[in-house]
Amino acid sequence: MKRQRGGIRTAGRLVAAACATATATVFVAGALPGRAWAAGESPYTFDGAAEQIDGAASSLDSQQLKAGQSYRDSIKKDGKLYYRVDLDAKQNAYVSVVAVPKPGARAEYGDGIKVSLQDGSGTQCGYQEASFGSAGFTRPVTAYAARTIEPDSSICQQAGAYYVLVERTSKAVSTPEDWELEIRHLTEPGVKKTGPTELPENWPSGTPQPPAGGPQKRQGGAGFHDATSLRQGEWRSDIKPGQTLFYRVPVDWGQQIFASAELGSSASGDTYVGNALVLSLDNPARGHVDQDTVGYDGDPATLALDPHRPVAFENRYSSNSYTSALRFAGWYYLSATLSPDIAKAYGDKPVPLTLRVNVTGTAKAGPAYDGDAGPFKVTEDDRDAAADGRSGAEADRSDVMRVVAAAGIGSGTVLVLGLGVWTVVARRRGAA
Known part of the structure; x- marks a missing residue:
């Protein structure tokens, strides 16, 4: 803030006005943690701080995505959208896209999205595809594209303008409605x-071995933004047909995450539903890691994700896509989706769901980043949130309100309040 002439009285008015604005922002954020779609459209909760953006048909007409910011857009059937990111020659860059179709839409095998990152000459720096697979029903899916700084490589290493291409693939018989998109751009220091x-x-x-201690109640969130925090343990939720529940688990450098899911039995029938439950794992940049499905016939049904390597910086150099995605520490996301066909066979009522999560290995020191690791680390606050079950949105509000409570009243603490709120909001937006 520039120093103004006019003495203490003028400075006080400026600080008070700015602080009032910041405080109003805090309470609005507390009241509106994320925008959910209207009833009958989608239960997915979007980031309430996301900005609206319009993808372009040409790379040269594309709008810029800023690092640390989330965006909203939509894509038509077989659509292609371009966005721009300006990158330096030191930081790794990631752009993730969550595709959110309306629930109950028809999907064929292979329907999904592809996210790729290109330089100005059209050279592809990285890409990832996400599809609904053999499940046959739509659900939120995520994919990301990365620009990785690599030793002895000359491809996509220069500073300049790069272009993000989002492509939607749908079969002729698939539901044609637009899909909503949640887009996020992150950078990782060199x-x-x-x-x-x-x-x-x-x-x-x-x-x-399965985690000890017995099941504990912890209902999942409705999107990445309000994913329920978990630590190692057995966690009990209720999931409705067609619903996707989101969770997040802090996994540090050198640690492994194991996850399994179990659907409880039903007394209302014995009809077999194929691919009834889908369990997905995504990394801190919302890049897809792995997924599995299981059928259901009214008896208990269990699935488990395959074991994967411990989180390590060198994983990014692997040609194995599962391993490459386990490239940094931070919040790893689990999402569980129950097929809408369950409603036809067992009624439109919740089914008991249990997640069993193991985090093994001793946390190690991370790489010597040339800057703040941002979301690519695990902090004590993260571990506390996992123990308490706070979502990301709730953790943000808790941090801000602690600043407000600690600030107290009086002219001397108004400045602390304003600076504290600004600092917390800025840090959280950068790590969101």
Whole structure:
């Protein structure tokens, strides 16, 4: 803030006005944690701070995505949309896209989205595809594209304008309605010293014993923005046909995440529903890691994600897409979707769902980043949120309100309040 002439009285008026604006922002954010669609459209909760943007048909007409910011858009059937990101030659960059079709829409095998990142010459820096697979029903799916700074590489390493291309693929018989998009651009600092790029041959690939302690009630969220925080344990929810529940788990450097899901039994029938439950794992940049499905016939049904390597910086150099996605520490996301066909066979009522989560391995020091790691780290606040079950939105509001409570009243603390709120909001937006 620039120093103004006019003495203490003028400065006080400026600080008070700015603080009032910041405080109003805090309470609005508390009241509106995220925009949900209207009844009958979608239960997905979008980031309430997301800005509206319009993807372009040509790369040269594309609008810029700013790092640390979320955006909203929509894409038509077989549509292609371009966005622009301006990158330096030091930081890794990620652009994720969550595609949210309306519930109950028809989907064929292979329907989904592709997200790619290109330089000005059309060279593809990285891409990922996400589809509904064999499940045959729509649900929120996410994919990301990355620009990775790599030793001894000349592809996509220069500073300049890069272009994000989002493509939707749909079969002729698939439901034609537009899909909503939630887009986020993140950057990861470069490292002061390049470490090993080769992965160790041996790693703990065995599945651990189920977590002890018995089930605890913790209902999932309705989107990435309000995903319910979990730590290691057995977690009980209720899931409705067609619903997707979101959770997040802090996984530090050197640690592994294991997850399984179980649908409880039903007394109302014995009809078999194929691919009744889908369990997905996504990384802190909302890049897809893995997923699995299981059928249901009224008896208990269980699925488990395959074991994967511990989180490590060198994973990014792997040609295996599962391993490459486990490239940084932070919040890893689990999402569970129950097929809408369950309603036809067992009625439109919630089905008991249990998630079993193991986080194994001793946390290690991360790479020597040349800057703040942002969302690519695990903090004590993150561990506290996982223990309490706070979502990301709730954790943000808790941090802000602690600043408000600690600020007190009086002219001397007004400045602290204003600066504190600004600091928390800025940090949280950057890590959102």
